[in-house]
Amino acid sequence: MTRPAVDGEVRSTRGRPRDPGxxxxxxxxxxxxxxxxxxxxxxxxxxxxxxxxxxxxxxxxxxxxxxxxxxxxxxARWYGLEQIDTGSIREDLLALARMWLRLRTGPYGKVGLHMMIDTLRFPEVADVLAGYREDAVRQARSIVRRAIDRGEIPPSTNPGLVLDIVVGGVTNHVATTPQRLRPAMTAKMDEFAVSLVDVLLSGVKQAGQ
The missing domain is CATH 1.10.10.60 (Homeodomain-like)
Structure with a gap:
């Protein structure tokens, strides 16, 4: 016969407790x-x-x-664009550029390359990453749409083009830098991010005039 639990008693359950770490x-x-x-x-x-x-x-x-x-x-470990929302288009794009620079030059920099290749070679990877990429693109485009709503940039601004310039600019910068120059590139990553974003926003605002 099962003994009823008394007040304050936690009944033990079968099985190994889940490891939180x-x-x-x-x-x-x-x-x-x-x-x-x-x-x-x-x-x-x-x-x-x-x-x-x-x-x-x-x-x-x-x-x-x-x-x-x-x-x-x-x-959990590659990128999370939902965290980028500073209230400023310049700061948001700088955060995006800096994040992408860190990812592309960090210890897991080849993840992006493997994702691109594996999506083409393995249908199961393409299927599972499709939703992940769609979520990432949607979150990234919301950065630009929020700036349009705030009146920081013209309503005609193309969110996809803005993001292509930031992500593509960083990707090309890292990929085309010779190995012997990578230490200098790494030391000047923030300077590159600022220049990239400022040139981009200058063009966006001029295009809307």
Whole structure:
């Protein structure tokens, strides 16, 4: 017969208690693994070794969905544009440019390259990343739309074009800088971000006159 619980007593439950730090350790290991080997090497075996989390725990949390884990990892560790909302178009675009510079030059800089290649090679990656990219584009375009609503830039401003210039400018700057010049580039990243955004906004405002 089951004994009723008394006041203040917490009845124990079967099973191992959930580790509150598990997701963080897995995401840290997963972003590093994906940056290093891409989708072809993004296995639960490799992830278990790298994270120190057992495969059984990985399967309990994510089932067999490597793609689902990849999307959650990117959302948690790659970028989050929803956090960019300073109330100023210049500061928002500077935050975006600085974030993209950090990502492209940081230890996980190859993540973007792997995403582009793996989307073309693996349908399961294309499927799971489609929503992630759509969310990112929508969040990024909202930066420009908020500025239009505030009257900072002309209503005719094309949000997609503005973002293409910022993200594309950073991507090209990093990709075309020779290895021998990368230390100097890294030291002047903020200067580049300021110049890029100021030139862009100057053109946007002149186009609206």
């Amino acid at each position: 598990l997701e963080g350790r897995v995401f840290d290991a997963a972003i590093a693994l994906y940056a290093e080997v891409g989708w072809a090497g993004f296995s639960f075996d490799a992830l278990a070794k790298r994270s120190g989390v057992g495969k059984d725990a990985l399967y309990r949390r994510w089932g067999a969905s490597r793609a689902g884990l990849l999307r959650q990892t990117l959302e």
